[in-house]
């Protein structure tokens with residue numbers, strides 16, 4: 001039996017991504033309260049082999065929670081002597097889920113009737129607000145102002161609404177979540193799809209725990225026959241050194257590697273790796289306005305990763321090859 005952690009409860013889009021990756025009956029899905037718990041459980045619980053986490057959305061971009069967990073894993077695991085970092089988690093696959101958002105109520109309701117319960121709040125995962133901003137604005141023009149309340153996930157948002165309506169039927173909170181969440185909690189879909197952009201899609205990463213004696217895990221076999229492999233590398237370049245980022249990117253160019261994405265997040269390094277006590281101004285400089293870069297490159301059979309890694313090690317302050325995985329066919333849809 002394969003055990004897979006995902007952002008719960010059942011009915012989230014992460015659950016859907018996990019089902020796409022592991023359709024077999026031999027899988028147990030273990031819901032987690034947060035994306036951070038997905039990382040932590042995978043890293044520490046030997047009985048869990050995989051975790052599925054959202055990485056980016058086609059409408060509103062990076063899922064910063066995940067990027068920051070990838071960054072923090074790099075900070076925490078840096079070797080004090082070299083720039084290489086280690087962690088027992090690796091990326092082994094990706095999945096794309098079409099996000100058709102629904103406005104869901106805990107019970108039947110006519111939003112435009114004068115004797116309906118009072119409505120003042122909409123719950124959802126924070127990543128959703130930017131995917132349905134125009135819809136919500138128009139809805140507010142018709143039903144009055146709505147407080148947008150963050151929940152741990154879309155399905156978690158609907159569960160909160162259903163639980164509170166059971167306790168008090170004079171007030172009704174609404175949720176934005178998927179059809180699977182409505183089915184899981186018995187919610188009533190009032191309107192769908194409500195995402196501002198057609199084709200709204202979220203990309204998920206499948207993480208695996210690495211046993212200590214393995215250097216790199218094998219990517220999971222592609223579920224849709226795609227053969228293109230992608231490698232994700234995170235690194236920090238020397239701050240205040242003109243060209244330090246270009247120097248790293250040039251390694252990719254010189255090895256004929258096609259870069260297919262680059263992203264950055266704020267980076268707060270451990271000062272001097274704890275080797276010496278920095279002065280106050282050094283500390284301030286080192287802590288502010290630095291960035292970590294995440295680069296994805298199209299992998300090829302002939303890539304000489306030993307040589308590439310040597311160059312990257314020389315040119316970066318810290319780096320981590322997060323894994324190699326097959327491009328999912330969902331990328332091209």
Ligand SMILES: O=C(O)C(=O)C[C@]1(C(=O)O)C=C[C@@H](O)C=C1
Pocket residue numbers: 007011012013014015054057063099125127128152153154155202
């Ligand atoms: O809340 C969920 O259903 C999730 O799986 C998380 C998540 C995300 O963080 O991006 C996944 C897809 C949607 O874009 C909205 C929320």
